Amino acid sequence: MEIPKQIEEALSKGLIAAIAQEADSNEVLMMAWMNQEALRKTIETRRATYFSRSRNEIWIKGETSGNVQEVLEIKFDCDGDAVLLRIKQTGSACHTGQKSCFHNEL
Template sequence: MGTSSQLDTEIAARLKRDANGLVAAIAQDHDTGEVLMLAWMDDEALRRTLATGRATYYSRSRGEYWVKGETSGNTQQVKSVALDCDGDALLLRVEQRGPACHTGTATCFTGRELPLGVQR
């Protein structure tokens, strides 16, 4: 991709964005396979991630880009990025350093299980 300021046209053509131009990005631990978090990316966030190897997301609430761990030190070094079959979600396999969740838990799902109505 080099120094291009735009996302590769082939990749951009495969993305199916929501009405706000965003695609769901799932971060998964590269070594354990554990799902760490869900965030959002637009074309620029994905371009930055692919160019730098640092997970860069778009904050819907703040309306700005953020690099995971830039302020907390809990970084995500990207090992691979895959686009799902429908083109509407990305899977980032990352090396997570520190907790993935801003609340300090290992993942954004740790300790947040919901009760199932059906017992199996």
């Protein structure tokens, strides 16, 4: 699959932001990063796959925990530096056991 040129351009400058939104509820569950490989794997496998900046490697969400994300739809924004994954979440998205990583309020 061809990656749109806005995204290719953004990826040439660095990582892009990937927002995982539960398709049923529209709740935003997490934000993680993607390089080109992570995006390609996500498109091909329909399993959300990200790039870890701290470990400097690709990771499949839920590979060890079982809390996988089935990707139903992928949208991207005008300047191509963010993708919105519309997903079906198994279990919780957050490693704390909370449903969403955005459970802290400022």
